[in-house]
Amino acid sequence: MVDGEETFMTATDAAGRCDDGELSQAFLHDIRGRLLRLRDEVVRLVDVVGAVGTVESTWSNGELALAEIDRALERIAAGTYGRCSGCAAAIAAERLEMMPATERCLECRHVQETRSSSH
Numbered sequence: 001m002v003d004g005e006e007t008f009m010t011a012t013d014a015a016g017r018c019d020d021g022e023l024s025q026a027f028l029h030d031i032r033g034r035l036l037r038l039r040d041e042v043v044r045l046v047d048v049v050g051a052v053g054t055v056e057s058t059w060s061n062g063e064l065a066l067a068e069i070d071r072a073l074e075r076i077a078a079g080t081y082g083r084c085s086g087c088a089a090a091i092a093a094e095r096l097e098m099m100p101a102t103e104r105c106l107e108c109r110h111v112q113e114t115r116s117s118s119h
């Protein structure tokens, strides 16, 4: 039986979240697949050039990218994916689609960046 995958794909809704505000299983399934592919890509790039500045501008190096992707995969497994690690607010599904490995909402990201650049 291989039609389980099919069901996941067709059940994807545009917003990515169910009525209760939780991320839908289809959305998480999709994000997980993208993270795994992204991880493969990063591993390959690290092997070749030792840096992945081109993959995602917010990542300064490959190891950082891998750590972030791994943490995202762990959060999916734990059921905490999509919650900001800073303030626990729900991260917008659109933002997760653009940056699947992100673990902070825009606001917390901004605070973090302001802090690290003022140093």
Ligand SMILES: [Zn+2]
Residues within 6 Å of the ligand: 084, 085, 086, 087, 088, 089, 104, 105, 106, 107, 108, 109
């Ligand atoms: Zn936050």
